[in-house]
Amino acid sequence: MWVVLGLLSALFLGGYDSVRKHVLQRSPVIPVLFLASLTGAVLFVPFIILSRNGYLLPENLLYVPSGTLELHLKTLLKSFIVGTSWFLAYHALSKLPLTIVVPIRATGPMWTLLGAILIYHEQFTPMQWTGIGTVLFFFYYFTLAGRREGIVFLKNKWIFFAIGATLTGAISSLYDKHLLAHYDRMFVQSWYSIYMIAVLLPYLLLLWYPNRKKQKPLSWNPAIPLIGILLVVSDFVYFYALSDDRALIAILSVIRRSSVIISFAAGALFFKEGNLKRKGLALTGILLGVVLIVVGTLHS
Numbered sequence: 001m002w003v004v005l006g007l008l009s010a011l012f013l014g015g016y017d018s019v020r021k022h023v024l025q026r027s028p029v030i031p032v033l034f035l036a037s038l039t040g041a042v043l044f045v046p047f048i049i050l051s052r053n054g055y056l057l058p059e060n061l062l063y064v065p066s067g068t069l070e071l072h073l074k075t076l077l078k079s080f081i082v083g084t085s086w087f088l089a090y091h092a093l094s095k096l097p098l099t100i101v102v103p104i105r106a107t108g109p110m111w112t113l114l115g116a117i118l119i120y121h122e123q124f125t126p127m128q129w130t131g132i133g134t135v136l137f138f139f140y141y142f143t144l145a146g147r148r149e150g151i152v153f154l155k156n157k158w159i160f161f162a163i164g165a166t167l168t169g170a171i172s173s174l175y176d177k178h179l180l181a182h183y184d185r186m187f188v189q190s191w192y193s194i195y196m197i198a199v200l201l202p203y204l205l206l207l208w209y210p211n212r213k214k215q216k217p218l219s220w221n222p223a224i225p226l227i228g229i230l231l232v233v234s235d236f237v238y239f240y241a242l243s244d245d246r247a248l249i250a251i252l253s254v255i256r257r258s259s260v261i262i263s264f265a266a267g268a269l270f271f272k273e274g275n276l277k278r279k280g281l282a283l284t285g286i287l288l289g290v291v292l293i294v295v296g297t298l299h300s
Helices: 002-024 029-052 069-095 098-106 108-119 126-147 157-182 185-214 223-242 249-257 259-269 276-298
Strands: none
Touching: 002 029, 002 069, 002 098, 002 223, 002 249, 002 259, 029 069, 029 185, 029 223, 069 098, 069 157, 069 185, 098 126, 098 157, 098 259, 098 276, 108 126, 108 157, 108 249, 108 276, 126 276, 157 185, 157 223, 185 223, 223 249, 249 259, 249 276, 259 276
């Protein structure tokens, strides 16, 4: 069951990435990020209120329990981590082709697994080393493909934004593993969504608002709240799968990141991006390397 939920989460995550790219083509980054996050936060408010007033009981799937101050602070920390990742990712998506960002994001599970190995002081197996080498080789091949579009990876700051978003996303995944092992999944998802508004509000007021006339004009797009809805559904399904005692985080992280296939297809079909053969080969190689790392982890 958790595998099916992982695939469902990947489907919604791929849609989330594609809709983000569509909106950011014509809208400024920070207000879109804020409004999409506000949508996600608003979705959880009724569940918190209903839970507090006894209309939702603990056995209900959508019940949100109370939490200690310590738990609220830990959830706020997750919001800071995720907010940083989103800020970097949204800017990268607004400036780069989706088929450039997608392979970079595909390396996320590798960094998550490497972080877990380093934290727990495990030794790399030969298969894990093979997987790491495969990912790095195809990532280098991917940089060559990018040059055909005039994107020099070491000289393009938006590439570093995409890499930074991937690394902070990996940190968030490791932190999720810790939080969901000790705390309720609905509490974590609902309150981190709400605290995200407080995290992003300074970006809106200090970075965007004073310079809004120098950027793309903000016009309402009905797809903006859809961004928040797709992410909430994807995270909800992912957290539910992760709460299954039989779920394997190594496998689940790769299943969820398979969303890049949907995003890549959207870049090709809807955004008419080029150089797909080389970038597709690079993406395939990166995913192969991630799979090798996961298999090596499961047999270590």
